[in-house]
Amino acid sequence: MTISMYQASVPVFTRLLGNCAAFLQKAEAYALTRDTDAYPLLEQRLAPDMFPLKIQVQILADGVRGCTARLARHELPAPDDWRFAVFNRGYHQDFHESEQSFATLIAYLRDTVDYLQTIRPEEINGTEELPVEVTWRGNTRHFQGLPFLRDYVLPNFYFHLTISYAILRIAGVPLGKQDFEGVPVYVSVPAS
Structure with missing residues (x-):
C-alpha cells in the first residue's frame, strides 16, 4: 500500500488545524474561568527568543495554505504573500498583527481549513517531482514536491503545532494528549 501526496497533506492538515482550533477554544475558556484577560496567553512563549502563541498559530496556518497552494499549482497573489508563506519567516516584522484574540485566531484556522477543503486529490497527487519555489524577502528556495512536503x-507543521500546544500547556490550560491528537481515527484490526 502506498500513501498519496494528498493523503499525506490535506487530511492531516485539516484534522490537526481543527484540533488546534479546539485547544485554542479551551484556552479562551480557561482564561475566562480564571477571570483574566486572554491576551497574555496569546503573548506567551516557551523561551524569550521564540515567537509567541499568536505567531506560532499564524505560521501554522500560513504554512499549510502555502504548501497546499504550491502543490496544487494554484496561482499565488504574489510569491511572498504572507498568507502563503511556508514556514520561512524568521523575523517578527514579517507577520501582520491582525490576529489579536482567540476568536480571530480560531477564525484564521477555520479559514485555512475552508481553503484546504477546496483542494481536490487530483490537484496534489502525482506532484512528487513537481518543482516548488518558496520566495521570501527576495530569497527563493527550490524543492521538489515530495521532499518539500516530507522533509520541510x-x-x-508539527513543530509549530506542538509549540502552540506546549505554550498553552505550560500556561496551565488543561489540555491532554487527546486534545492534540483529536478523536481517534485508527481502525482496530482483529488478531489473526
Whole structure:
C-alpha cells in the first residue's frame, strides 16, 4: 500500500488545524474561568527568543495554505504573500498583527481549513517531482514536491503545532494528549 501526496497533506492538515482550533477554544475558556484577560496567553512563549502563541498559530496556518497552494499549482497573489508563506519567516516584522484574540485566531484556522477543503486529490497527487519555489524577502528556495512536503513542510507543521500546544500547556490550560491528537481515527484490526 502506498500513501498519496494528498493523503499525506490535506487530511492531516485539516484534522490537526481543527484540533488546534479546539485547544485554542479551551484556552479562551480557561482564561475566562480564571477571570483574566486572554491576551497574555496569546503573548506567551516557551523561551524569550521564540515567537509567541499568536505567531506560532499564524505560521501554522500560513504554512499549510502555502504548501497546499504550491502543490496544487494554484496561482499565488504574489510569491511572498504572507498568507502563503511556508514556514520561512524568521523575523517578527514579517507577520501582520491582525490576529489579536482567540476568536480571530480560531477564525484564521477555520479559514485555512475552508481553503484546504477546496483542494481536490487530483490537484496534489502525482506532484512528487513537481518543482516548488518558496520566495521570501527576495530569497527563493527550490524543492521538489515530495521532499518539500516530507522533509520541510511536515516537520515545520508539527513543530509549530506542538509549540502552540506546549505554550498553552505550560500556561496551565488543561489540555491532554487527546486534545492534540483529536478523536481517534485508527481502525482496530482483529488478531489473526
